[in-house]
Amino acid sequence: MTTIASTAYSRDLGDELRRLRETSTSFTGRAMAAHLGWDPSKVSNIEHGKVRATEVDLVQWVATCGKNLEYLEEFRDRYQHAFDAYCVQLPDNLRTLAMTEAMAHTITSYEVMVLPGLLQTPEYARALLREGGIEAPEDVDAFVEARVGRQSVLQRVYRPECLFYVHELALQTLVGDTRVMKEQYLRLLFRTHTLRIVPSKVRSSVPQSKLTLYEFDKARPVVFSETDMAQVFAQDDLAVKRARRMFERLDAVALDPEQSRSKLAEYVSGLREDFHGRPTDLAQEQLQHGQRLR
Structure with a gap:
């Protein structure tokens, strides 16, 4: 031993x-x-x-x-x-990722083209998996259930401290339909204290792929990255140092929480007419959405 x-x-x-x-x-x-x-x-x-x-x-x-x-x-x-120091897994192996999220005291992530899994609504996650066409149709519901289950770490009394950087491209990418996107935007509006948006005009000076840094009380930090083909967990000192530099850059160019909330409100406003052509009240929508999340 x-x-x-x-x-x-x-x-x-x-x-x-x-x-x-x-x-x-x-x-x-x-x-x-x-x-x-x-x-x-x-x-x-x-x-x-x-x-x-x-x-x-x-x-x-x-x-x-x-x-x-x-x-x-x-x-x-x-x-x-x-x-x-480096571990590569298939994307459908979720045990290591779920356990890493559950043990972390700090989670800092960056997404480019899609919204963070920990913040996705079930409808958004389902549409994303179906449209991606990689997972077998009969497996989609199981993957959605697993993704929603991972979100329970955010509801714990001693939940991790989270900061989600999201490139505006992810907000502009239509997943499912406008109803799905409206519900997803509203979900994000209730997480703006942990969400910072990177403006769409900022591109070449920020990371081009998704990245997450997990930090723990009694273990070394872990850097996580993912493609459609593989998940990579890195615990090498150089990888951690590089990830910290990337997040320093994102901190410098991202909108602050209040600006991010305003930016999200713009996207919600673009979908404010309901599907019968009648205008809706954004404040009422937020209230109703908050009640559904309880």
């Missing part, structure tokens, strides 16, 4: 071992340690992704949980990369 700095992936896989213990045995962590002849701290550290378990440790753990050699080999193949 080797002590090493934990990573987003090591914490995810450690938690997977914990769940395996809880679902496949009747052992508590302390009882598991006694059964294996280990110190209780060893079980705790492995389950929290704080230490790298040896191959012998994994064999003993998996065997105790009643799993076969095939399961061991599959888990070992993933575990050998658990503590790498």
